[in-house]
Amino acid sequence: MARSKQQRKAAKHKAKAKAKAKAKAKAKAKAKATSPRQAAGEGRIVRSRVSRVRPRPGDGEPAEDVAVFDAARLKSLSPEIAQQVTAVRDALEAVAAGRDERARQCLQSIPRRSLLSDWRLFITGLIDWYHDAPEKAEQSWRRLDAQRRPARIAANLRQSQQLHRSGGDAKAAAPDVRMIWRLRFExxxxxxxxxxxxxxxPIPESIxxxxxxxxxxxxxxxxxxxxxxxxxxxxxxxxxxxxxxxxxxxxxxxxxxxxxxxxxxPVHDPQNLWLKFLFYAPTPDHENQAEPAALKYLQSLDQNDQLSANVRDAVKCQVYLALANHRRASLNPLARILHNEGPEDRSEVNRYYQAACKAYPASSEPHREYVGWLQEYADPERFRKADRQWYESRLATAMEAWSKGVPEEITPRLWLVDHYFDKEMNELAVPHVKWLAASRHPNPKVRAIEWKWNLLESMRLARRKTRVAQAQEHFDNAKSLWPEWVCQEWVPYLQAALSRRAGDLPSFEAQRKEAREQLGGTSREDLADAVMALGAMQMMRLPAAELKAFRGPVDQAAKSVSTLPTEQLLACGRFFRDLHRTNSLYPAYRMHGAKFANELKKRITNTRNLFSRYRKQDCWAAVEWLVHKKTFYTNYQFRLPPVIMSKASQAQVIFWHFQTLLNTSTNPRLVDLEQRVQILKQAASEESDPYLRHAYAETAERALHELRPEPLFGEFAEMFFNAFADDDDDDDDDVF
Amino acid sequence: MSESHSSASDPFAVLGLPANASLADVRSRYLELVRRHSPESDPERFQQIQQAYNAASDPMTIARRLTQPPGDPLPWKTLLDQEKQNPPRVPTEVLLSLGNQTTGSRNE
Incomplete structure (x- = not known):
């Protein structure tokens, strides 16, 4: 009994030791199997095995199955079957590259009763199998002929999936099953x-x-x-x-x-040439490294068949735009401020912009950027005639190219109508007028195109005294189509100008008086009356000698602008604002507009109780005029006086700010761009002025696409939003 | 380049595609999502997918994404964890060799 107890004890001890040793060996084996060296070794074995495998024809295997992997056999097949085999081969390559949709398209050319229909079923199931839907794959695979290659492939794939799901011993599996398991699952x-x-x-400390x-x-x-x-x-x-x-x-x-x-x-840039441009563009070495890399990248795109033709052209367009913007940005900042780009630089910028428009003419993006650049330097408010000329001379061609490339775009058409009328080339404007009139576009400027056409035509005809009667007809049409967002008070002034042009002085006197009365009978409207009369007479082509009498009061006011009452300056605001809205500035405006605007800006900045002291509608119209004139845009920054910031709605400030940024080259990164856009869109839906309603919505859309989000000037943004909480009487500092 | 950040208005993010996705990828992903979110079962999501598809299949949108400066790199582990969810497909030659008639020996 004692002996057997000892024996039992020894046996128990032995079993325990054996189990321990077994567990240790198992752990060791497991550790060995998953050690880095082992894993790398296994990887090499798998690669070596896979690199040796080849599809080989079997005894009596159908020729069409063999032809799927052996192109030489294609010749022995009928053209119809050969075509279907090619479709199978293309589909298999497409699936291997992850282009399932393309594979499905290839398979569509194989009829259900074809000898190749097994391949069609197999590949359909294969796509499902790759999408981790083996049950769905089975729906196709179970219909395969077990004696043919597709069924044998499917069987191996099925078993490798089962091995993966069951976590079984891979070593016990068939070699092909194990190979797929290793490749796809292990x-x-x-x-x-x-x-x-x-x-x-070792990593450097600063990184x-x-x-x-x-x-x-x-x-x-x-x-x-x-x-x-x-x-x-x-x-x-x-x-x-x-x-x-x-x-x-x-x-x-x-x-x-x-x-x-x-x-x-990446596929579009396998030689990393574009990355090189991006890397070197902001460095001092950009001239030697960045631009040559981008040009080489452009050349490489022509050979890149991995991109579709459309995408390739669009990429070229983006590269040219980047090169144009890079050239602009890399100019000496001082030279930029003084607008002394140098003919060489501006020619290069122009060349890149033109290439961008040519590369992808069907998109508005390159045209808009090109035209934006030309317009920025063709701005009569900011540059002298000699400086503007080079840019102005290219605008019409750029606008025509835009209109041709994107026929549904209204911006170039509206511009071209004004341009051709200005240059007395009406016949070229007519197709654009007709197109715009028929377009039913919601833009109020488009809706008013017939009004504008009649108005401009009456002005053109008024050039000759013998055609004043025809001019009157067009003016009558314009009167009947007068938009509600353009001041009605201008109508009697224009009518008076036509009468004067016709030599009908009694009618002129009566209409002139009527115009003054309609505007308001007080001295507040003196300046507004003078500028509206001058504008109407000049646009209705009154001879210079007769015009002198109308120039006099305005010139006198401009000379003594600092003594003009603020209410008179404000009262002009609405008229000037509407001239900007309709792009109908009379020539003499350029002589005095800036003087009145700058003086008014000074008054607004220094008047704390502006809105309680003067008529609100005059104040808002005047502010809109000053924004149009970019009067609040100084030193590349948009700054509104505190009195306006305190009374304006969030939407108004956002609108003016966006408008200024979109019409200049200033493009700071904006905090909460999307949030601001939403505010503007909301305001658009609530706005009663049809012009502003559309302008808000359009500006919001443009801002979303053309302005840059992400914070760069955090404090700037903070000031912007905090400004709404500020008391208007706190201080006189500019907020922007 | 890999996706570094996404927003709801980014059509590529809505479709769950990287910035360098090809037109074929966009179409394939669109069809997959539309099958999952049909206009009857999930009209709101369907509309979102439809809009994203229209935007993402615009060559200029694709070109803009391809040429923009790369975002921040992904930590290696995050990238590999993502890749883990995307098992490789079997090369065509290897796949076709799985159909070789076996005679008890290995398939090589």
Whole structure:
């Protein structure tokens, strides 16, 4: 009994030791199997095996199945079957590249009763299988002929999936099943990538680990990319692109050159030429490095068949735009302020903009940028005639190209109508007028195009005294179409001007009196009356000698502008605002408009109780006029006086601010751009003035697409929003 | 380049695609999403997908995304975790070799 107890004890001890040893061996084996070296070794074995496998024809295998992998057999097939085999081959390549939709399109050419219909079923199931829907794949695969190749492939795929799901012993599986399991489910390459990327090596102190990429990692990635590109193309591409982004953000040009030459870039830029442009563009070395790289990139696009023709042209367009903007930005800041770009630079900018428009004419984006640049320097409010001429002379061609490339765009057409009328080339304006009139576009300027056409035509005809009767007809038409958002008080002035032009002085005197009365009978309207009369007479082509009498009061007012009552300056605001809204400025306006505007800005800035002291409608109209004239835009900043900031709605301030930014080259990054756009859109839906209603909505859309979000000037943005909370009497400092 | 940030108004983000997605990727993803969110079952999402598809399949939108400066890099682990969800497809030659008639020996 004692002996058997001892024996039992020993046996128990032995069993325990045996179990312990077994567990230890198992753990060791497991550790060995998952050790880095082992994993790398396994990866190499899988790659080596996969690189040796080839599809081989079997005994008695149908010729059409063999032709799927052996192109030489295609010749022995009928043209119809050969075409279907080609479709199968294309579909298989498309699926391998992840282009499932393209694969489905290829399969559509295979009839259901064709000999190749098994391949059609197989590939349909394969797409489902890749999308992790094996049950759906089975719906196609179970209909396959078990004696043919598609069924045998499907069987192996099915078993590898089962092996993965069951977590069974891979070693016990058939070699083909094990190979697919390793390639698709075990993925030794992924394990290797985890291990190698975790070891960043020594990192410089000033650099975060998330941005860093070490030389050892680059060397590893280079070899890895070569070995794994065939089996893990997506993984390799993602790793390479992430490595390139890291080196792009690091301040080492040597490292950048080293990596970009060794790792492939994305599909559109495999040689990393565009990345090189982006890297060097903001550096002092931009002339030698950035622009040549971008030009090489443009050349490489012609050979890049991975991009569709449309996308390739659109990329070219973006590159030319970037080059134009880069040229503009890289100009000496002092030279920019003095507007002394130099003929060479502006010609280069012009060339790049034109190339952008040519590369993708069907988009408004390049045209808008090009025209925006030309208009910025053709602005009579900011530049002298001699400086403007070079830009003005290119505007009409640019607008015509825009209108031709994007026929549905109204901006160039509206501009061209004004331009052709101004140049007395009415016959060229007529097609645009007709198109705009028929378009039913919601833009109030488009809706008013017939009014404007009649008005401009009456002005043109008034040039000759013999045609004043015809001019009157057109003016009568214009009167009947007069838009509600343009001041009605101007009508009797224009009528009086026509009478004067016709030599009918009694009618002129009566209409002149009527006009003055309609405007208001007080001295507040003296200046407004003078400028409206001068504007009407000049636009109805009164001879210079007769015009003198109308110029006199306005010239006198401009001379003694500092003594003019503020209420008189404010009362002109509405008329001047409407001239800007309709783009109908009379020639003499350029002589005195800026003087009145600057004086009014000074008065507004220094008058704390502006809105309680003067008529509100005059104040708001005057502010809108001053915004149109960019009077609040100084030193590349938009600044509104506190008295306006305190009384204006959020939407008004946003609208004026956006409008100024969109009409100048200033493009700061704006905090909460989307939020501001929403405020403007909301205001548009509540606005009663049809002109403003449309202008708010249109400006909001443009801002969303053309202005840059993200904070750069945090304090600037804070000031903007805090300004609404400020008391208007707190201080007199500008808010912007 | 990889997606660094996304917003609701970004058509590529709505479709769940990286910035360098090709037109074929956009179309394929669109059809996949539309199958999942039909106009009858989820009209709001369907409309969102439709709008995103229209915007993302515009060549200029694609070109703009391809040529914009790269965003911040992803941490390696995050990138690999994403890749883990995206198993590779079998090369065509290897796939076709799975149909070789076996005679008890290995398929090589």
């Amino acid at each position: 993925r030794p390459a992924l394990a290797e990538a985890y291990r190698e990327t975790a070891d960043a090596g 975060s680990e998330d941005d860093w990429i070490g030389p050892a990692q680059v060397d590893w990635l280079r070899v890895f990319a070569t070995e794994q590109r065939r089996f893990e193309p997506h993984l390799v591409q993602s790793l390479c692109e992430n490595a390139l982004i890291r080196i792009y953000h690091l301040p080492f040009s040597d490292g950048f050159e080293h990596i970009t030459k060794r790792l492939p870039g």
